[in-house]
Each structure stands twice: as structure tokens, then as C-alpha cells.
Amino acid sequence: MLTGEIRNKVDKIWTDMWAGGITNPLTVIEQLTYLMFIRSLDEKELETESFEAVSGQEMPKIFPQDEDGQSLRWSKFKTKDARVIYDIVGTKVFPFIKSMNGETTSAFSRYMQDAMFLIPTPQILQKIITGLDELYEHDIKDLDMQGDLYEYMLGKLATAGQNGQFRTPKHIRDMMVRLLAPTPDDKICDPACGTAGFLVSAAEYIRQTYESEMTSEQWEHFASDMFTGLDTDRTMLRLSAMNLMLHSITNPHIDYVDSVSKQNDIAAAYDMILANPPFTGTVDAESIHDNLKTVCDTKKTELLFVALFLRMLRKGGRCACIVPDGVLFGTTKAHKALRKELVENHQLQAVISMPSGVFKPYAGVSTAVLIFTKTGAGGTDKVWFYDMKADGYSLDDKRSAIEENDIPDILARFHHLEGEADRKPTEQSFFVDKSAIEENGYDLSINRYKEVVYEKVEYDAPGVIMERLDKLNLDIAAKMAELRGLISE
Structure with missing residues (x-):
């Protein structure tokens, strides 16, 4: 389960993107999805490298092994200057993940060809990367929480599609x-x-x-x-x-x-x-x-x-x-x-x-x-x-x-x-x-x-109701006279 603190951190990232001009919730989630995917690729590469170090067995890599290829990794670019990060992600990382469409890649990468990088400024991108990194390193402890995090983000899609598609609660x-x-x-x-x-x-x-x-x-x-x-x-x-x-x-x-x-x-x-x-x-x-x-x-x-x-x-x-x-x-x-x-x-x-x-x-x-x-x-x-x-x-x-x-x-x-x-x-x-x-x-x-059962309701006789109304009217008249006396004093 996501704590209120984690939700607040997600909301903060969301607010930063909103303030930067990305106001469509679907676009916000889509851009965050790309960055989460970019980070997950680096996580997988780190796991592969750890396995290689222990086993001595060489494994297939996601990123090219030259300097340019390694510069595409989240762990390599996340601490750089905002403008450098923006340039790397927009002109190098994004084209790289859009071209990842081989047999060994995930289902997600198959639908990247028409994806667009829409984060407007280097400062917004840096805030998102810092926010996501903090979430993953300090708050997201396991796979279940990753799923809950994404579910929480998707829950912000409070709009229906043109053909009446609703996100089912x-x-x-x-x-x-x-x-x-x-x-x-x-x-x-x-x-x-x-x-x-x-x-x-x-x-x-x-x-x-x-x-x-x-x-x-x-x-x-x-x-x-x-x-x-x-x-x-x-x-x-x-x-x-x-x-x-x-x-x-x-x-x-x-x-x-x-x-x-x-x-x-x-x-x-x-x-x-x-x-x-x-x-x-x-x-x-x-x-x-x-x-x-x-x-x-x-x-x-x-x-x-x-x-x-x-x-x-x-x-x-x-x-x-x-x-x-x-x-x-x-x-x-x-x-x-x-x-x-x-x-x-x-x-x-x-x-x-x-x-x-x-x-x-x-x-x-x-x-x-x-x-x-x-x-x-x-x-x-x-x-x-x-x-x-x-x-x-x-x-x-x-x-x-x-x-x-x-x-x-x-x-x-x-x-x-x-x-x-x-x-x-x-x-x-x-x-x-x-x-x-x-x-x-x-x-x-x-x-x-379905059969509806109607309860029989017993009402007082009309004369009794009229007597009750007369009594109420007399009571109201007495209170009105008392009020007038107070005003005239």
C-alpha cells in the first residue's frame, strides 16, 4: 500500500509538470511512463552486471558498451546539469528506446515508435528525475509498491474517452x-x-x-x-x-x-x-x-x-x-x-x-x-x-x-x-x-x-391534523406579539 507521504511525492511531481505547462493527465502519465521505463532499463543492466561479476558469465547487454552508449543510462546522466540531461534524454535516450524493438525487449518497447518527448524545459525534467529517483530509492520497496504507484497515477485519469471508455474502479x-x-x-x-x-x-x-x-x-x-x-x-x-x-x-x-x-x-x-x-x-x-x-x-x-x-x-x-x-x-x-x-x-x-x-x-x-x-x-x-x-x-x-x-x-x-x-x-x-x-x-x-414491498403508513384523521395546525398558528401568533413588544420597547 502507498503511504500518504508517497502519494504526496507523486502529487508534487504531478504539480511540477502541471506548472510546466503539461495539463493533460494522459500526457503527464505518458511522459512519466517513458522516464520510468528509461530508469528500469538501467536497473536491469545493473542487475546483469552484478550477475556477471558473481558468475563470471558474460550476458547480453541492453546499452552499447562504448562511451556514447553508456551515457544513455539513467545512473550516468541523472546527476549532470539540467541542460545536459535534457539534451541527452531528448536527442539520444528517446531515439534509442524508440528503436528498441527486438525479440528480447518488453511489450512496452513495441509501442514506442510513435512516442513523443513533450517535457517542455530542462528544469522540469530535472525535477521529475530527482522526484522519481527519491521515490524509487527511499519509498518504493518492492514490485507490489511499483504497481501501486502506477495504479495511483492512472487513478488521476478522471476523463472518459470519446467512445465512452471508462477506467473501471x-x-x-x-x-x-x-x-x-x-x-x-x-x-x-x-x-x-x-x-x-x-x-x-x-x-x-x-x-x-x-x-x-x-x-x-x-x-x-x-x-x-x-x-x-x-x-x-x-x-x-x-x-x-x-x-x-x-x-x-x-x-x-x-x-x-x-x-x-x-x-x-x-x-x-x-x-x-x-x-x-x-x-x-x-x-x-x-x-x-x-x-x-x-x-x-x-x-x-x-x-x-x-x-x-x-x-x-x-x-x-x-x-x-x-x-x-x-x-x-x-x-x-x-x-x-x-x-x-x-x-x-x-x-x-x-x-x-x-x-x-x-x-x-x-x-x-x-x-x-x-x-x-x-x-x-x-x-x-x-x-x-x-x-x-x-x-x-x-x-x-x-x-x-x-x-x-x-x-x-x-x-x-x-x-x-x-x-x-x-x-x-x-x-x-x-x-x-x-x-x-x-x-x-x-x-x-x-x-x-424484483418485487417491492410497500409499507402501509397510518396517518392521523384530517380533523386531528387541522387541530394541530391551529395550535401551531396560535403559538406562532403569541411569539410574534412577544417579539413586537420587545421591538417597541
């Missing part, structure tokens, strides 16, 4: 991961990965749950093949690759792919999909993959992505995804076709309705979590509904921590669904039979099935 991501409970042998994908939050949450869960018993093959799988993220924004791909790298996932499959287009042919490849696909967006009808149109013929991204999840999962694979409420009760042919596909041809397990404030301050959109298993042969007998009313934070723009939190209850009940069988539709969670869903046109809105 960490506690919601963690809830979804715990609902699916991934194992070290799973292959996990987020086809709209953004900053790779879901993949990071899954990685954290696996390390916390299985770390002491994982085999060397499972660790190798963890560092490379286990995690796949797809996105159409190269800036997000850089951020996600860095985020994963800081969580010990050195070579994930982070790819530039328009997931719902014809360029994505991935099918039956993953054990688990965790995602919050873009809402409100539409795509060019010509570019949509034909096999998605057979499930629901539409241009709406929120529908196409759910159809895509079904295609990308292997049989028996599971998905937890966030959808806007419109997916649950929309009346178009495509909406109904998608819901029918989930209920009739696969196993829809749960619909968790979330309050509309979950995505504030990005937006007040109402959403739900769908949990389903790809079977290709049905299997939906009854669907579990949960009406989440609180997530541990206030539902206004401030999102302050509060005591009310349904997430522990959701997790406990979902993992013991046998205890839910006798719960009534008047309660916060309950089962709905498949036949009832079918009768309602495959409507998955919880309000369609």
Missing part, C-alpha cells in the same frame, strides 16, 4: 476477478484493455492465492502467455504494457487490434475474459466481423463486444463483463438476439446490477456485471440477480469512502449459490427461472423481476 475490477477466481493455468484476455487494469487485478489475485505453490512452468506462463490485452489506442497500449511490466508480467500479449473488426480472427482461445468494453460507440458496418453479425446484427459496440467474448472463449470458458443497462432491456432485434444467445445457447449465471454512481466522475451511467460460461449447448437453468446498492464509496462525484458496501456480500453469496435457492424476489438477491426470463422477452433488468 479497482475495487470493481477486483470484485469481478474474485467472482471468476482465475487459476495459474488459465489464459486471460481483455479485448478492450485500456490501461490493463483487469489483467493487473487478475495477476494480483493469482499471486496472492497461488504464489507459494506455483511451478516454474506456471511462473513462465504467468510472465508471458497468461495475459492478453487488445486495444485501438497506442497510448493506452504503452500504458498497459508498462502497468503489466511493473506487476512482473514481462512479456504479455499486448496488441494493437480493433477487436470487433475483420482483422481479429481470434476464436476459442481463452479460459477467461474480464472486460469493460466501450459504451455508446458505433463502428463502421463494413469493418465488423461477419461472425459477430450472425449473433447480433448491429453497429453498437456494447453488443458486439459481448458477442465477441463468446467467440474468443473456449468451450467452458467464463466471462465477467460490464455492460450498460440498455443491454439488459433494450428492445431492438439485436438486443433481444444477444440476450437470447446468452440464455439459450450458453450458461448465463449472474446479473449484478450496479448503482449509477460507480463510474463517477466519468459519467453517471447505470451498469451491470454479466457472468456467463460459454457452452455452445445451453445450460441456463436459472439466473442469479443481485441489486448492488453500495460499493463502499459515496455515489457522488467525490466518491468518498463510506461504510456501506455490498461487495463482500456479493462474493460470499455467489460462491455459495446453493444458499440462495429459497430467497424471494423482495430480497436483495434471488434466482429467476429461465422460463420467466423467456416469457419476458429475455429481459435481464432486475426491476422486471
Whole structure:
């Protein structure tokens, strides 16, 4: 966990950049990411040199061994004059990391070709380098803290993308991961990965749950093949690759792919999909993959992505995804076709309705979590509904921590669904039979099935209320007379 002191140091770096004219939070994080990457390259080189000194075995190097190559290292340039540092980073280090695109480099370096060095002055750069160095040398003790540091920085991205992409709050991501409970042998994908939050949450869960018993093959799988993220924004791909790298996932499959287009042919490849696909967006009808149109013929991204999840999962694979409420009760042919596909041809397990404030301050959109298993042969007998009313934070723009939190209850009940069988539709969670869903046109809105119990309120008779009002009026008149007497004295 990050202490308040560490957060203050990050905020100080942020303020220095803001004061220097970099006011877009995405640009701030991107520039900090480049510098963190440059520092990490030098750290790796120092580790290699230490290993060589102990073992006597020569290892491949990241930096050229001549004087110019060595001058690119963080430890060599960080103490120089601000103008010299600025010149080295801008004209030498940056071109060097942009050209690092070999087989042995990280996923992050693959997305550096179109990166731009935007730090405006030598003084700002020196302040950032000093600030980062102090953080790493005095405060950041381990890999978990590096990940927390980056997560804290990403948390400052309080803006939504053009197509309605929202950064999913960490506690919601963690809830979804715990609902699916991934194992070290799973292959996990987020086809709209953004900053790779879901993949990071899954990685954290696996390390916390299985770390002491994982085999060397499972660790190798963890560092490379286990995690796949797809996105159409190269800036997000850089951020996600860095985020994963800081969580010990050195070579994930982070790819530039328009997931719902014809360029994505991935099918039956993953054990688990965790995602919050873009809402409100539409795509060019010509570019949509034909096999998605057979499930629901539409241009709406929120529908196409759910159809895509079904295609990308292997049989028996599971998905937890966030959808806007419109997916649950929309009346178009495509909406109904998608819901029918989930209920009739696969196993829809749960619909968790979330309050509309979950995505504030990005937006007040109402959403739900769908949990389903790809079977290709049905299997939906009854669907579990949960009406989440609180997530541990206030539902206004401030999102302050509060005591009310349904997430522990959701997790406990979902993992013991046998205890839910006798719960009534008047309660916060309950089962709905498949036949009832079918009768309602495959409507998955919880309000369609939830029964509200109205309490009978007894009111006094009108005469009694009038007497009470008369008494109040007399009392007010007496007080007014008393006040007038005080004023006239």
C-alpha cells in the first residue's frame, strides 16, 4: 500500500509538470511512463552486471558498451546539469528506446515508435528525475509498491474517452476477478484493455492465492502467455504494457487490434475474459466481423463486444463483463438476439446490477456485471440477480469512502449459490427461472423481476391534523406579539 507521504511525492511531481505547462493527465502519465521505463532499463543492466561479476558469465547487454552508449543510462546522466540531461534524454535516450524493438525487449518497447518527448524545459525534467529517483530509492520497496504507484497515477485519469471508455474502479475490477477466481493455468484476455487494469487485478489475485505453490512452468506462463490485452489506442497500449511490466508480467500479449473488426480472427482461445468494453460507440458496418453479425446484427459496440467474448472463449470458458443497462432491456432485434444467445445457447449465471454512481466522475451511467460460461449447448437453468446498492464509496462525484458496501456480500453469496435457492424476489438477491426470463422477452433488468414491498403508513384523521395546525398558528401568533413588544420597547 502507498503511504500518504508517497502519494504526496507523486502529487508534487504531478504539480511540477502541471506548472510546466503539461495539463493533460494522459500526457503527464505518458511522459512519466517513458522516464520510468528509461530508469528500469538501467536497473536491469545493473542487475546483469552484478550477475556477471558473481558468475563470471558474460550476458547480453541492453546499452552499447562504448562511451556514447553508456551515457544513455539513467545512473550516468541523472546527476549532470539540467541542460545536459535534457539534451541527452531528448536527442539520444528517446531515439534509442524508440528503436528498441527486438525479440528480447518488453511489450512496452513495441509501442514506442510513435512516442513523443513533450517535457517542455530542462528544469522540469530535472525535477521529475530527482522526484522519481527519491521515490524509487527511499519509498518504493518492492514490485507490489511499483504497481501501486502506477495504479495511483492512472487513478488521476478522471476523463472518459470519446467512445465512452471508462477506467473501471479497482475495487470493481477486483470484485469481478474474485467472482471468476482465475487459476495459474488459465489464459486471460481483455479485448478492450485500456490501461490493463483487469489483467493487473487478475495477476494480483493469482499471486496472492497461488504464489507459494506455483511451478516454474506456471511462473513462465504467468510472465508471458497468461495475459492478453487488445486495444485501438497506442497510448493506452504503452500504458498497459508498462502497468503489466511493473506487476512482473514481462512479456504479455499486448496488441494493437480493433477487436470487433475483420482483422481479429481470434476464436476459442481463452479460459477467461474480464472486460469493460466501450459504451455508446458505433463502428463502421463494413469493418465488423461477419461472425459477430450472425449473433447480433448491429453497429453498437456494447453488443458486439459481448458477442465477441463468446467467440474468443473456449468451450467452458467464463466471462465477467460490464455492460450498460440498455443491454439488459433494450428492445431492438439485436438486443433481444444477444440476450437470447446468452440464455439459450450458453450458461448465463449472474446479473449484478450496479448503482449509477460507480463510474463517477466519468459519467453517471447505470451498469451491470454479466457472468456467463460459454457452452455452445445451453445450460441456463436459472439466473442469479443481485441489486448492488453500495460499493463502499459515496455515489457522488467525490466518491468518498463510506461504510456501506455490498461487495463482500456479493462474493460470499455467489460462491455459495446453493444458499440462495429459497430467497424471494423482495430480497436483495434471488434466482429467476429461465422460463420467466423467456416469457419476458429475455429481459435481464432486475426491476422486471424484483418485487417491492410497500409499507402501509397510518396517518392521523384530517380533523386531528387541522387541530394541530391551529395550535401551531396560535403559538406562532403569541411569539410574534412577544417579539413586537420587545421591538417597541
